Amino acid sequence: MHALAGTPGGAPVDANLVHYRHLTLVGSTGSALKHYLPGLELVARGLVPLERLPVxxxxxxxxxxxxxxxxxxxALKTIVRPG
Structure with missing residues (x-):
């Protein structure tokens, strides 16, 4: 699960870059901790095979x-190891 908070409003988006690089912008608002808990509980119980995710x-x-x-x-996601 991924959550990002605290970004400033009004950040510019280069529509030309999105178009020509075939980027996808995805977002949501209004999520609270209670929305993430059911998924986290499934992961904690070993019911989600995380090792099979294309990362x-x-x-x-x-x-x-x-x-x-x-x-x-x-791979759908890339994790960056800082060190």
Whole structure:
């Protein structure tokens, strides 16, 4: 699960960049902790096979390539290891 809070309002979005790089913007508002708890409970009970999620891990040195080219293979998400 991913949650991001505290971003300032009115942040500009470059629609040209979104269009030509075929980016997808996804967002939601109004989520509270209670909305995440059922999913977290399923993970804690081992009912969600997290090891099967298409995720890749990269070091900081690989970030420029991932930003330019997207995740490798079938990965849907990329986790950056800072050290």
């Amino acid at each position: 890749e891990q990269v070091g900081l040195d690989e970030v420029p390539d991932r930003l330019a080219n997207g995740p490798a293979g079938s």
